Amino acid sequence: MRIDLTGRTALVTGSTQGIGASIATGLARAGARVGINGRDHARVRTAVERFQVEVPDGLFVPVAADVADAEGAESVWDTLPDVDILVNNLGIFGAKDPMEITDDEWRRYFEVNVLAAVRLTRRYLPGMSERGWGRVQYLASDSAVVTPAEMIHYGMSKTALLAVGRGFAKQAAGTGVTVNCVIAGPTHTEGVENFVYELVDRDLPWDEAQRMFMKRHRPQSLLQRLIEPEEIANMVVYLSSGLASATTGGALRVDGGYIDAILP
Template sequence: MKLDLTGRTALVTGSTQGIGAAIATGLARAGARVGVNGRDEKRVREAMSRIADQVPGADLVAVPADVTTPEGVEEVARALPDLDVLVNNLGIFGATPAMEITDEDWRRYFEINVLSAIRLTRRFLPGMKERGWGRVQYIASDSAVVIPAEMIHYGVSKTALLAVGRGFAKEAAGSGVTVNTVMAGPTHTEGVESFVYELVDEQLPWEEAQREFMRVHRPQSLIQRLIEPEEIANMVVYLASPLASATTGGALRVDGGYVDSILP
């Protein structure tokens, strides 16, 4: 299969590191013009440099903006007025005992993880529909359906994205625009290695350490290793491509079999 996004313009929110950076790299490799987003311009430029090293000749646009605000969304629109692919990757997480999650915590998680994606969708979906082609994606998590006891506010925000994706897919029905949610499982991102070594023998080589961590602490996983960000990016790039034209309104799992269910 040839995943060709030549001539298409994409935005990946929160793409200076981790899954977002991997998605931006994958879209650039497929030929898309990619907007790299973060709040700090220096970090955006550094991320672009790393992507360019991996994809020589990549067509990248710096989009430093706080997309959790209406003003930030308009900054994005000025930089990328005719967006073809919108990947709502930005999100925060953190462990807090259930009874200690404050009203402000709930609001903050909803504002960043959910409402920012809704605002961007409202801003760019109409143009996609007018042009008769577009891709909107939301990066959710296995936590959307396996709510973590230690961070239910995070889990609920990801559950909300499943509904948001399904709802906007109906709004885009028959227009040539697809809308989907990608559910990522336990992923090898920045800081995870130190976290793993807090829980397993620090003398173990990394490959053995992560498998021990998954065996003991994430036994639901069927691949019994952490997912690499590039593996999640592969799904996102496919869904962004013309080859995925019949896939919409879905919640697609890249979770290594973590969720013990046939359907989300």
């Protein structure tokens, strides 16, 4: 299977590390020009330099801005006004007793995980529709369907993304633009390593800590291991291509069989 995104411009939010970084380099390897986004200018520049080493022929554009802020979203638009592939990857997560989640925290999770993606979709979808081609994707999570008791605020935001994705897919009907959600399962990133160690003994070696975390907190995973970021990126790159032209309005799972259902 050959995926060629030459001539396409992509924007991946929250792409200086983790899943976003893997998506960005995956799209660049397929030939896309990729906007690298993060809040800190120095961190974005460092990420671009690192990606350029990983993908010597890659075309990367630094886009430093806080897309969870309306003004930041406008500055992204100013830097990359024409985007063919929008990957809404930015997200925050964390464990907390649900009875202790404050109103401000509920709002923050919605602002960052949902509203940031909505703003960018509103900005870029009209241009994609006019050109007759485009791809919009939202990085959801198994928590959208199987809400963990310790992460209700996070699960709420990811469930909302499924509705957002389905709704905007209807808005884009017949335009040549596809809109999909990718449901990522428990994934191995630096942030998740910290999260794992919040729930298991910090003195354990990583391999043992990971096994204990999966056994205690994610026992329904059929992989019985954390997913690697590149495995999520593979799905995103495919959905970004012409090969996925008939896939829209969907919630596609890269969850390691975590969700115990045939459909989300």
